[in-house]
Amino acid sequence: MTKKTLVGNINPEVLTFTVGKDVMLDLVLAEADCIGTAAHVTMLSKMPVKPAVITATERKKIIKELVNVLARVREGSFEIDVSDQDVHMALERELTTTLGDLGKKVHTARSRNDQISVDLRLYGKEQLIQMMKEVLALSGELLRFAFKNSSVPMVGRTHLQPAMPSTVGLWASAHAESLMDDMTVLKAAFDFNDRCPLGAAAGFGVPAPIDRKLTSKLLGFAEPVHNVLYATSSRGKCETVILSAIAQVMLSLSRLAEDIILYSMPEFGYFSLPEEYCTGSSIMPQKKNPDVLELVRAKSSTVHGYLVATMGIVNGLPTGYNRDLQETKEPFLEGMHVTRGCLRIMATMVKKMKADKKALKAGFNSDIYAADKAMELVAKGVPFRDAYDHVKVHLKELKGQNPSEVLKNRNHLGAPGGLDFDFLAARIETMKQQVRGNSRRYHNAISKLLGVKYPSLERG
């Protein structure tokens, strides 16, 4: 017994296994599939062949139908059947149902290989834009928290042991800068992704005068991937580049989460969250747990696992499409989804978090001033290593001091007293503008392609 598909009869057990979760996962890509198809069809309608594969009138019909499907995707009424195998065949089936023979023409001069590649890159682009906005939003919250508490003393630690006087401002803006740094990597991933694989077909091009620069432009890409074989082989690779970038974001979040978990233990009490942002225990009535932070910390490893899976799949894979690549879809989509969820909830947590000045001050003991004492001796001309040795022997004689006073001596660039909040805020603002620019350029291209305002789908 076999099951009929658009591309042949398949044993049902095999069909179920090979389709896997695609029936569900591909729904996420349906919007991109409509957009990619619109560009492909537009290009076909301009291809210099006679008779035209698709006429200008036919193009309009198809695009109108694609916008309809797109609207249904958003409503949740578009479905993929197992016998479709994937979103591409489901869309072709859909178009053939509504447009008849015209629907059978849309797959001319393309393959599901370049189609899925372009879908993933379009989807990835939108996700990266949103993610970068969220990274900057969280950085902004951290910076606000830092500014608000810029001179609140906090024990600076190395090896988790008290080390030197520091401030809440330094602590919070360190996390902000980590995320701002991640933007470099996200931006590189965005650029890596911003090239169009369409027209590669199965990886060897097509015997037809397609215009790959046109489809690339219609879809708002920077340029086409050049080599068609690489265009399909870059699938999977592109995903690992993006997952590597978001793994950096998760590393930043995991450390922020760890710090807050630690410093909201009652033995520190530095930071606290409103009760309704914590969760309770089923057996211990008194519990108020930082579950959100623990989950964020854990989800960093989840995303690393996705990266490892994807790298493992791509590693040593012969060039030319291999079905292995389907298996990169879930870690890729989930990786972006998980990371964005963490970014948003952390922005909420930081916004709601309070610093307890009294508790923060209580953490200071006299030892923490040892390095300052050594530097005092240095100022008097003692070579540093001798000053260090002297203080080490006379540790007991160190006196408690007012941390705020001591902190006043740390004014150099980036030190607790030398943080340039205006500079940091300006850096965030510049990056925001860049992201908005990318977003606008992309959405304008798609709006023009579809003839409706995108992403809202309002007709002009």
Add this chain to the structure above:
Amino acid sequence: MTKKTLVGNINPEVLTFTVGKDVMLDLVLAEADCIGTAAHVTMLSKMPVKPAVITATERKKIIKELVNVLARVREGSFEIDVSDQDVHMALERELTTTLGDLGKKVHTARSRNDQISVDLRLYGKEQLIQMMKEVLALSGELLRFAFKNSSVPMVGRTHLQPAMPSTVGLWASAHAESLMDDMTVLKAAFDFNDRCPLGAAAGFGVPAPIDRKLTSKLLGFAEPVHNVLYATSSRGKCETVILSAIAQVMLSLSRLAEDIILYSMPEFGYFSLPEEYCTGSSIMPQKKNPDVLELVRAKSSTVHGYLVATMGIVNGLPTGYNRDLQETKEPFLEGMHVTRGCLRIMATMVKKMKADKKALKAGFNSDIYAADKAMELVAKGVPFRDAYDHVKVHLKELKGQNPSEVLKNRNHLGAPGGLDFDFLAARIETMKQQVRGNSRRYHNAISKLLGVKYPSLERG
């Protein structure tokens, strides 16, 4: 605005984030949760306190209701709501709805921490039993294929280059033995998992005379985890042990898949699969692709990713329950699910696979007999290294031979002509008996506990 849960009011955004996919994932564990609860309640009913927390009659009532819920779980009519947070609270809500105050008693002297731990171990046990059966089934298919083609010549390769004469029998039974070896590791994971954490509560025990040996016995475990803190800390760890074991199975499958992919290329044509076990292309009408095998190869990396995620989560985690552990649930459940799916489909593939004797023989050239030639010289008293050097210089003089004749000289244990199929088949049979024994012991215990035949739920 907050949302009421059984354990406190929570901000809805936080609730959604912390619950995550548990509403869906926990359904898989609902059966185990009913069983674990039945054992706990039975133990409570025998606890030497006055008044009894739960009477013998009450116990019967609860267990009857648990069997009802269990039946509904199987029908698909049991549901977990976001405000339940997880299966445990959903079940408690369910029992409280049907049994009133009696339902509120079932959580006495336990915590969701030990409850989820026992659920995961029960579920893992059932999955491992099924998986071991599937590993042995695939080994059996491979052995049958090997036996059937035991003397069919096949080029033996190292570095993928032709090396020495070999047989299809050697090739197929090598894969069988790899899987049989994996049973050692699966068995160790089974034993690691086969200890009962129930009674650990939140990791510090309870101020009540609970009988942990009794619950362990009721649930068919080998013994309780001793230390209650370790009982909760072993969550996550136990999952990594099991994922490590199934990662071995996937390694074996990935290599089997790789071999068949390679050797079913037309340039070899050694093995072939019926058309309906392959899939086609959307653009190339002639294609017959080994998609199943490619997906199996890729899924091995997927499972490795799950292992990495889980190890990363557990690594360096402070003892005592941390919410991070929730994040190990999906990779654990998915890891077992993915692996079992691969095992089953590979058994089908191997069963359907055909060896093409002509193509296999065509692969032999004269070079492949070089080592045999050297051994001939050795037999005449030439030191091996001199014989080797002699043959290397006179490679061109090597003659083509009948591979079957040459193979006759390889009769020692485990060589192409020295495979002991009876021994291997007996080894599989012994392992099957062991697995069946484990399965029977476990199901008998649960049948006794629930008072209905398990897993069928037929009432006696």
Add this chain to the structure above:
Amino acid sequence: MTKKTLVGNINPEVLTFTVGKDVMLDLVLAEADCIGTAAHVTMLSKMPVKPAVITATERKKIIKELVNVLARVREGSFEIDVSDQDVHMALERELTTTLGDLGKKVHTARSRNDQISVDLRLYGKEQLIQMMKEVLALSGELLRFAFKNSSVPMVGRTHLQPAMPSTVGLWASAHAESLMDDMTVLKAAFDFNDRCPLGAAAGFGVPAPIDRKLTSKLLGFAEPVHNVLYATSSRGKCETVILSAIAQVMLSLSRLAEDIILYSMPEFGYFSLPEEYCTGSSIMPQKKNPDVLELVRAKSSTVHGYLVATMGIVNGLPTGYNRDLQETKEPFLEGMHVTRGCLRIMATMVKKMKADKKALKAGFNSDIYAADKAMELVAKGVPFRDAYDHVKVHLKELKGQNPSEVLKNRNHLGAPGGLDFDFLAARIETMKQQVRGNSRRYHNAISKLLGVKYPSLERG
């Protein structure tokens, strides 16, 4: 320009690249290579062919020379040259230098593939024996620390927040039990490893009546790997099995390290280490840092990285030897080396560690008794969930209590007051006996094979 090797002329750049670190790494395997060669030669001398490949007298000569080499390996005077490529060719060169044509015979009927496989399994066996001893030694130290502080109160935490009253005894013996559990996995790895690949040659056996059961027995293995192709393919796989097992040990150590790092912060001060077991800072004279523990925590990730590397290499590798496997050598050898170093230093740390009873008691606040209060109400007949709700509303009324008194109510199996130290100590002792048995059996076999006492090499 090329460079002459025993197996052909090679471009020097290629030779350097392919040999890689083997010149250094293989020195570690030189001892195993001598032993494996002794077994192979002994078997050859008993092979039923005429003329004998190696006579009984020749066997004695070779083995005597192998013992000499072995002694030189231990002195550090045995060297591997780049043109040797590896330890096997270095040893053959050595034997040929001292024994002439007799040396050229030792490689009869074997390949470097089965030779390196047997070397790695012999080395792995010795390492696992030592490692298991070290795991049990550290478990023993933890148990002693637990017993000594069995009734010292310690705040039990979940989510790092205070949860329930607990003890240092529970905490320390939880870590001990984790390591004892790891022994299950180590034991499985030991058994997996305990089969002899010798005689597989390049993976296809040899055209000679070799006796693989004999070599297996001579080397103290449980039995031969059966299928010769699998015997070579199991290289890499065997390493991942062992690395998975030791990754578990490292997970246990990482959590122990994390706990001590946390609880030796001055805000807790629960545990302390002598000053000379900590390290200082180059700039802060007062610092006393738990560097050892931080490194142990980090090295757990190092070992996970080794596991990922090795799994990645083996994944999807075609059967038959591939040079990729050479690259598993370093992570395998380093993984075992790193783990053993951590085990030994942690035993020292635990031995030197002191618990500060006053600081431990100071951590208790009244909230921690909430669950106990709920259980008190349960004892009076209140359904648990109602008792829980009641206590939650009246948290402020909870009174501080003497933790030692409260702990007395936790007497059930494995609870703070119910730890069975005799049972745990007996479990360790049983495992020690097993390891010693394995060690003895192995060393006796080698002593018999070499004709000198092994491992001491004293002549009888």
Add this chain to the structure above:
Amino acid sequence: MTKKTLVGNINPEVLTFTVGKDVMLDLVLAEADCIGTAAHVTMLSKMPVKPAVITATERKKIIKELVNVLARVREGSFEIDVSDQDVHMALERELTTTLGDLGKKVHTARSRNDQISVDLRLYGKEQLIQMMKEVLALSGELLRFAFKNSSVPMVGRTHLQPAMPSTVGLWASAHAESLMDDMTVLKAAFDFNDRCPLGAAAGFGVPAPIDRKLTSKLLGFAEPVHNVLYATSSRGKCETVILSAIAQVMLSLSRLAEDIILYSMPEFGYFSLPEEYCTGSSIMPQKKNPDVLELVRAKSSTVHGYLVATMGIVNGLPTGYNRDLQETKEPFLEGMHVTRGCLRIMATMVKKMKADKKALKAGFNSDIYAADKAMELVAKGVPFRDAYDHVKVHLKELKGQNPSEVLKNRNHLGAPGGLDFDFLAARIETMKQQVRGNSRRYHNAISKLLGVKYPSLERG
């Protein structure tokens, strides 16, 4: 018994464990340590304090001595002792030996934390510059090979099965473009790394008016890391960013290696390597194995393992220096070393590789023209899906064709007949110029700082 170090007395076992391989690994960083120290000292000499910590004359003395040490590092006569612990203390000891009290001053206002961070970033910068040159060199070789064989037909495959007509030019330039794409990611890593952490001291700055912009400029960095706490926390993170980038390079290489391994099997014979670039077997005199390629394929997983280790170490680490970070040193240094070795050897392999036109053409069968046939029907007005169905039913009727003729129809951008070699070569050239610019700017800065020509160390 303890051992004296510059920063306190330490138990020798602890010292050995904590120092680990640093005595060896740090030698690689000695050059960067001298350079970083030169910048720090120069800045100290300009610090507006009285008395000056270091005078202009003293600065000259120190820098002269640093250049001497640097020369000794290159000769191999600079050594690190275990009691030094690391390169920083070794250098301080060295300077103190030769310069007396002046040597004791160099550590004023810095910590080993910012010192090692700056060392790693300087070293990483140099390595990335060299690596980018090597990536471009290999891309160039691949492009030359592609150009030379641009019209040589080669079976294009998907799922490894013959799919469509293609060329060696497409195949080779696909690999070239993959590497060129990697340059995006390497460039982002370079920029991420190109910020100066010096002056962060232990992560909290120093109570002195240091000029962090000056040291940044002296060392040729783009700008300082702003926040001093982030400056130290970015250690480890920066390494993971670089390792992620080079993991991409290794992914590209692993696929190139896999392709050549496959297509140099005698069943294909598409590509061949000179005998001296292959290695032989110890038992099979005829073998000619692609060991280099197998090792490159494997080393990709090795590098992934390094990435996983490093990410695991950084993940969830509390801010502020933790000794865990030391453990990122080896995977970081080794990762760069391994990748560069693979790049260089692959350039050699590609240079030496020959394409066998006859063998390449022999791979074509008639099925491969199926998609072209369907496109012919489309050109006649048949909807694509109908054309596809028609061809699928009439596969047997397809005729063999001259692949070169068929390929002529694939002229669009990036297709086998539409590769724009000038465009690709120009892209490589542009990137080369950028890398050279970065290299020049960096070396000029260091030359100016040291007062000698860098990297040659010739005195002006």
